[in-house]
Amino acid sequence: MKTHDKAEQLASYRKTIDNLDSALLHILAERFRCTEQVGHFKAEQALPATDSERERRQMDRSRIIANEVGLSQHFVESLMKLIVSAVVERHKEIAGET
Numbered sequence: 001m002k003t004h005d006k007a008e009q010l011a012s013y014r015k016t017i018d019n020l021d022s023a024l025l026h027i028l029a030e031r032f033r034c035t036e037q038v039g040h041f042k043a044e045q046a047l048p049a050t051d052s053e054r055e056r057r058q059m060d061r062s063r064i065i066a067n068e069v070g071l072s073q074h075f076v077e078s079l080m081k082l083i084v085s086a087v088v089e090r091h092k093e094i095a096g097e098t
């Protein structure tokens with residue numbers, strides 16, 4: 001492959017990566033919009049910010065999906081823990097505001 005073609009090939013991969021990153025972040029923002037509503041609902045109903053049983057079921061489900069799509073279970077678990085802990089922090093904040 002010529003140097004120019006190699007550069008084009010890399011640029012093409014990176015364009016795909018940029019599109020996928022954008023899609024991922026849009027989906028993540030949509031998830032946070034939904035959990036924001038849950039946070040307000042829980043605060044109104046005086047429900048706790050954390051639901052460990054729900055989180056345990058989600059982790060089990062995430063591990064199954066990780067296997068199905070060929071992602072590392074460890075990676076998916078770490079990612080989900082990062083996201084859920086940000087949500088719980090936000091729910092505590094909302095509960096403190098109400």
Ligand SMILES: C=C(O[C@@H]1C=C(C(=O)O)C=C[C@H]1O)C(=O)O
Nearest residue numbers: 035038049050051054055084087
């Ligand atoms: C969104 C909720 O609140 C918390 C955040 C969760 C999440 O981000 O998925 C799951 C369980 C709860 O600890 C919920 O209870 O459904």
